[in-house]
Amino acid sequence: MSYSGLIIALDVSKRCTGIAEARPGEVPRFAHVAFGKADDDFFDADARAVGWIADRLYLEPDLTQVRLVIEAPLQRDSTGGSNVGTILQAYALCKVIGGFARRRGVMAITGNVATVRKAFLGRGNLGGEEAKRRAKATCEALGWAPPNLDCADAGALLWWACEKWAPGVMPAVDPLFTGARAA
Numbered sequence: 001m002s003y004s005g006l007i008i009a010l011d012v013s014k015r016c017t018g019i020a021e022a023r024p025g026e027v028p029r030f031a032h033v034a035f036g037k038a039d040d041d042f043f044d045a046d047a048r049a050v051g052w053i054a055d056r057l058y059l060e061p062d063l064t065q066v067r068l069v070i071e072a073p074l075q076r077d078s079t080g081g082s083n084v085g086t087i088l089q090a091y092a093l094c095k096v097i098g099g100f101a102r103r104r105g106v107m108a109i110t111g112n113v114a115t116v117r118k119a120f121l122g123r124g125n126l127g128g129e130e131a132k133r134r135a136k137a138t139c140e141a142l143g144w145a146p147p148n149l150d151c152a153d154a155g156a157l158l159w160w161a162c163e164k165w166a167p168g169v170m171p172a173v174d175p176l177f178t179g180a181r182a183a
Helices: 044-058 084-103 113-121 128-141 149-165
Strands: 006-011 017-022 029-033 066-071 107-111
Touching (some): 006 149, 017 149, 029 149, 066 084, 084 107, 107 113, 107 149, 113 128, 128 149
Antiparallel strands (some): 006 017, 017 029
16 A cells, blocks of 8 residues: 655755655645854754754654655765865754654655656756756646745655655656656
8 A cells, every 4th residue: 555644855955945745646835944044053054954843743643644755965065066064064954854853753764866866857867957947847847836946856856755655646757748858
């Protein structure tokens, strides 16, 4: 039997974390949150992230019916460089959110960026900005309305998780069907 509970998908970053939530087969609800601020020290964004996931999970009556999927952090920052502080922050955010969720009994996993993009876009080796634009175009072709590129990435992750836990329930994303060949 396929999974029918809530899936929360996160494209985590300090500046703008994209969020997509839905049960398999539903149109996702999108949101975004900034965990970081300009004058933060090393722990401030992590503290906000823990507060956010604690508040979000508090709203759910049965945490055994919630699954969390977080885009696995990359070994480089969003510009393609390797800023150690940015990379450490991405890992820290992923770990504190996922760790808190697991402690509360929520299944929490990471989704590999290339694997998700290959499933949702047909190619796993696209550059970050191009992949995000194509993800947004694909989401829109499905009738979803992500407000920004980070939410579109979260939408791709949500679609991938739904296919993993409830295969065939989500709409097909083949470019022939969505019309989202080029973005």
